[in-house]
Amino acid sequence: MSGSVQSVERALAILELLGNADIHLGISEIAQSSKLPPSTAHRMLATLMELGYVEQNPETSKYTLGVRILQLRGAVIGHLTLGVHAMPVMKLLMNRVNETVHLAILNKGEIVYIERVEGLKTQGMYTRIGKRAPAHCTALGKVMLAFTPQHLWYEQVVRRNGLKRFSATTITTEDALFAELQRIYKLGYAVDNGETGEAVRCVAGPIHDYTGSVVAALSISGPQTQVTPGRVPELGAAVLAACQAISEKLGYKAGHEL
């Protein structure tokens, strides 16, 4: 065997399958999708159910994720202090600009949303914590790429994930991406104008830790009707001030890179 524990891989693949499904799934569907015999899938699910990670509706025999998963949180995602330090600043920022504020990190060439403080006017669907999004067409992603040495992300963002188009404004060539990142580096913050296909505008800044490395990004976002182009400079300044406050909490000193 290759070094991995096959049963663990299989069990987690089933959890991810259920996580991605919009509806509850039965054994046959799960077996088929995960390319397992029904009896094997059944045993995995029985174990996951026993532990609370999966629940089965007794009437329909179908499975869904269990609430036990919500307990899996402790030291925040490899960055122990990030969320704790960021939260108070995020709240102040939201109060100040009255739009939704997100915190995200870069992981394998994509952004992952870590925290969120919603604007009080926000309605409808909101970004789920844990959601991933492409780095090249989000303000959060672009700003982290702009302030991170290229060799640390090029392979994953450009070669592996690719610069996929999501809307008419998505960046899809390397030249366009590098030019945009240079602009962002000079400006200090990034903007995305619906590049993921959503009718939102986001303004994002970088968060550095004590070594000077970019460890996260913060954004202000809202519908394009609220976050108008005219507000961008003001929001840019606000998000940069918040990023600096968080960075200082993490021990960052501008001009003192290690």
Next chain:
Amino acid sequence: MSGSVQSVERALAILELLGNADIHLGISEIAQSSKLPPSTAHRMLATLMELGYVEQNPETSKYTLGVRILQLRGAVIGHLTLGVHAMPVMKLLMNRVNETVHLAILNKGEIVYIERVEGLKTQGMYTRIGKRAPAHCTALGKVMLAFTPQHLWYEQVVRRNGLKRFSATTITTEDALFAELQRIYKLGYAVDNGETGEAVRCVAGPIHDYTGSVVAALSISGPQTQVTPGRVPELGAAVLAACQAISEKLGYKAGHEL
């Protein structure tokens, strides 16, 4: 074997260990806590790392939960249509009373916090989503028990989990519990005065779905210095109005129980 997949149990036990830890853990600690040989623990962790559920800090060799966990967490929360419907109402309620608002469900005789909207004055640590708490000494728990037929919870709450004491005010006898639940049923909402040992006061109401069943509860909570006894009737009315709004979204019609 008993029917469970041992390796899956072990892997998830390790995830829970990391989830409960406030700091990163090394192989020896993990092996010791999970009663596994280091080599076995190492192989589990290698598999979990490969899949993104665990991350290892290369400098310290210590492990913590990985971002893949957040995706599953997000999926669980997203699946609960409850959360989507509740959120806007929770925000309005928080705006109105300016205290923290929680949403919780009952799961295996305990409450699980599902959503939270923090009061703008809130400082310091806050209740983690996914956290569990005993049902008998939380306003959220008591109100769900009061409006749920006893046979659906008695075994788990009273027999399995037990009426443990957490403070001088905790209910620890069945008679006292039933009397309290009857009071709550008549009043329509529950209050807890630091019964879990925390210096907070909570006021909670029940949320019903289209079948009339209690599916969740909503609470307003804050320090006892802010949520004074004099405010309880006002807060009770506010939380009940919010619960009704959410219940109606879920198809509930008072007096039309199925």
Next chain:
DNA sequence: ATTCAGTTTCCACAATGTGGAAACTTGTGT
């Protein structure tokens, strides 16, 4: 240089996980 504690790799072995077959359950069509 040596020691120690923790981490990682190796590998012989046996216990666990596998998956096909069978049994069971439920819904549908006649």
Next chain:
DNA sequence: ACACAAGTTTCCACATTGTGGAAACTGAAT
């Protein structure tokens, strides 16, 4: 009422995978 189909659950012989002790490796402390 019966037959059939599809999906779920259980059983069990078997072999592959997971196990865990030993050894090797790593880095820090002395």
